Amino acid sequence: MPSIGRDDVARLADLARIQLTDEEIDRFAGEFDSIMDAVASVSEVASEDVPATSHPIAMTNVFREDVVETTLTQEQALAGAPEAQDGRFAVPQILGEE
Amino acid sequence: MDHAPQNDIIRTSAAAQAAALRAGETSSEELTRAHLDRIAAVDGDLNAFLHVDTDAALATAQDIDSRRAAGEELHALAGVPIAVKDIVVTEGQPTTAGSKMLEGWIPPYDATLVQKLRAAGLPILGKTNMDEFAMGSSTESSAYGPTRNPWDRDRIPGGSGGGSAAAVGSFEAPLAIGTDTGGSIRQPGAVTGTVGVKPTYGSVSRYGLIAMASSLDQAGPVTRTVEDSAMLHELIAGHDPHDSTSLTDPVGAFTRAARAQDVTGLRVGVIEELEGEGFAPEVRARFTESLAQLERAGAEIVRVSCPNFTYALGAYYLIMPSEASSNLAKFDGMRFGLRVVPEDHPTAENVMKATRGAGFGDEVKRRILLGTYALSAGYYDAYYGSAQKVRTLVQRDFTAAFEQVDVLASPTAPTVAFRLGEQVDDPTAMYMNDIATIPANLAGVPGISLPSGLAEDGLPAGIQFLAPARADERLYRVGGALEALLEDAWGGPLLAKAPELTGGAH
Numbered sequence: 001m002p003s004i005g006r007d008d009v010a011r012l013a014d015l016a017r018i019q020l021t022d023e024e025i026d027r028f029a030g031e032f033d034s035i036m037d038a039v040a041s042v043s044e045v046a047s048e049d050v051p052a053t054s055h056p057i058a059m060t061n062v063f064r065e066d067v068v069e070t071t072l073t074q075e076q077a078l079a080g081a082p083e084a085q086d087g088r089f090a091v092p093q094i095l096g097e098e
Numbered sequence: 099m100d101h102a103p104q105n106d107i108i109r110t111s112a113a114a115q116a117a118a119l120r121a122g123e124t125s126s127e128e129l130t131r132a133h134l135d136r137i138a139a140v141d142g143d144l145n146a147f148l149h150v151d152t153d154a155a156l157a158t159a160q161d162i163d164s165r166r167a168a169g170e171e172l173h174a175l176a177g178v179p180i181a182v183k184d185i186v187v188t189e190g191q192p193t194t195a196g197s198k199m200l201e202g203w204i205p206p207y208d209a210t211l212v213q214k215l216r217a218a219g220l221p222i223l224g225k226t227n228m229d230e231f232a233m234g235s236s237t238e239s240s241a242y243g244p245t246r247n248p249w250d251r252d253r254i255p256g257g258s259g260g261g262s263a264a265a266v267g268s269f270e271a272p273l274a275i276g277t278d279t280g281g282s283i284r285q286p287g288a289v290t291g292t293v294g295v296k297p298t299y300g301s302v303s304r305y306g307l308i309a310m311a312s313s314l315d316q317a318g319p320v321t322r323t324v325e326d327s328a329m330l331h332e333l334i335a336g337h338d339p340h341d342s343t344s345l346t347d348p349v350g351a352f353t354r355a356a357r358a359q360d361v362t363g364l365r366v367g368v369i370e371e372l373e374g375e376g377f378a379p380e381v382r383a384r385f386t387e388s389l390a391q392l393e394r395a396g397a398e399i400v401r402v403s404c405p406n407f408t409y410a411l412g413a414y415y416l417i418m419p420s421e422a423s424s425n426l427a428k429f430d431g432m433r434f435g436l437r438v439v440p441e442d443h444p445t446a447e448n449v450m451k452a453t454r455g456a457g458f459g460d461e462v463k464r465r466i467l468l469g470t471y472a473l474s475a476g477y478y479d480a481y482y483g484s485a486q487k488v489r490t491l492v493q494r495d496f497t498a499a500f501e502q503v504d505v506l507a508s509p510t511a512p513t514v515a516f517r518l519g520e521q522v523d524d525p526t527a528m529y530m531n532d533i534a535t536i537p538a539n540l541a542g543v544p545g546i547s548l549p550s551g552l553a554e555d556g557l558p559a560g561i562q563f564l565a566p567a568r569a570d571e572r573l574y575r576v577g578g579a580l581e582a583l584l585e586d587a588w589g590g591p592l593l594a595k596a597p598e599l600t601g602g603a604h
Contacts, residue, residue, distance in 0.1 A: 004471070012467045012470045012474075016423060016454075016466050016467060017451050018454045018463055018466065019454070019456075020455060020463070024463070028463070028464060028467060031525055032467070032471070034525075035525055036471075038411075038412065039413075039415045039416050039481070039485075041408075041409055042416060042485050042488045043481075043484045045491060046484035046485075046487035046488060050487040052486035053486055053489040054313065054489075056300075056493075056540070056542025057567070059342075062339075062342040080203050080204065080206070082434075089433050091432050091446055092445055092448075093444070093446065094446045
């Protein structure tokens with residue numbers, strides 16, 4: 001099994017959009033190997049003839065009548081927003097990012 | 099003080115409190131005030147509640163008293179107060195999921211199960227403490243400090259629903275709502291001497307529960323008696339069109355099953371893989387004694403092997419973080435909750451990173467990173483794909499076992515409550531607490547934990563029963579009967595043996 005080092009943790013944190021301190025990166029790198037060792041046993045029994053199950057009950061599409069229902073008001077939807085402007089969520093700069 | 103005679107009613111079951119309300123021996127307002135007084139007296143030390151809503155609880159109580167006085171037909175539990183785990187959204191009441199990420203957030207709607215509680219007239223006392231986003235087995239990962247175990251305040255109350263279990267175990271609330279993703283109702287129940295039920299997956303709506311792992315999460319009752327769990331389960335269960343995984347089955351007659359007191363001919367399977375190594379000797383001893391009680395009452399005890407349960411813990415700790423890493427992507431500082439704006443380059447992506455870095459605690463970060471790893475290209479088949487195959491094997495084990503027996507049994511947790519801080523730096527040791535509870539979540543089957551007696555250091559241990567999906571009634575049948583047998587043997591409920599809480603500073 002590949003070892004999970006500092007660089008791997010830093011890359012995972014980047015993918016997950018979580019800023020970590022150097023101390024956190026060191027600590028998580030140390031822990032991840034032992035956690036992955038503990039969970040690696042799953043591959044022992046996961047042979048090709050075993051189908052995967054993603055969900056405890058069979059998943060089906062669920063439909064309802066196409067009827068308009070009450071929704072949150074604009075005010076309610078924005079009430080928990082960190083910042084709102086002109087009845088909309090105000091978000092940080094998106095355009096111009098690298 | 100909290101032990102005044104007028105507060106004795108708070109030490110009775112929810113069913114007894116409901117009966118007292120119907121008989122006019124007390125009012126919902128008196129009952130609710132008694133619980134609020136108890137919270138005020140002892141919770142400064144326990145930290146079971148993150149938010150107490152005195153005004154709303156009393157308003158509901160007064161409304162129920164008026165409606166009862168007017169002769170209105172009310173729900174059996176109307177007027178009996180309840181506490182709700184803080185991962186369940188409540189309109190107008192703060193909901194944080196134990197995280198800084200949602201500090202101060204007021205949901206604009208009620209979870210379906212909360213709507214049902216309100217419609218039935220149960221005063222909601224407040225929101226209970228929990229591991230952050232339900233990640234943990236000790237309530238130590240809460241951003242608002244750990245909850246303490248009422249039996250020994252140097253010990254953990256289990257997790258992630260330690261707040262709900264401690265609230266019920268300390269007589270702050272007769273009823274509580276928990277959620278169980280890998281054992282977070284049952285394991286806290288076991289280590290606090292309370293009763294906890296994980297219903298069949300899909301039988302209680304997940305609409306309005308802040309999702310951790312959607313294929314595993316299930317809300318359920320936390321109570322002091324099996325009958326109380328049955329009554330609460332009947333109230334919160336049922337189909338919900340807002341939840342695409344909600345079952346359409348009619349709700350079972352759980353309360354009747356809990357009261358049946360008959361296990362004649364019931365076949366109880368002891369899971370060989372869940373009673374040996376890793377389980378403390380005194381926990382196993384209480385388990386064996388409980389089985390002997392059932393056998394004397396006419397049940398048949400059968401040994402059953404579920405060989406793939408050995409792999410369930412590993413599969414769970416791949417599937418759960420994978421789903422959590424996806425579910426928690428919504429906490430990005432854009433539409434609700436915390437937003438941290440870095441001074442340098444405050445672009446959307448950098449705001450997300452800074453917000454999630456500051457808002458999430460260690461365990462949440464750890465699991466999101468694990469999930470990201472398990473789902474990443476090159477490792478998906480080896481980890482996530484393999485774990486989903488183990489899930490199939492665990493389901494097959496259950497199917498084979500339930501061809502031989504009616505219910506399965508094991509100790510709920512391998513040990514009694516451990517000390518605060520004891521496992522906090524050892525994630526793999528912490529994860530072992532869930533070893534007996536996890537298979538039920540992977541397969542979606544229901545489970546109940548109830549007290550099996552006192553083990554090491556005079557601390558409670560729990561016994562768990564599992565039933566086939568949609569056969570929750572069996573849990574109440576065996577649970578209700580065993581509870582009565584054990585209470586006869588003990589001379590009363592186990593919680594009566596708990597030390598008094600003085601409410602003094604810890």
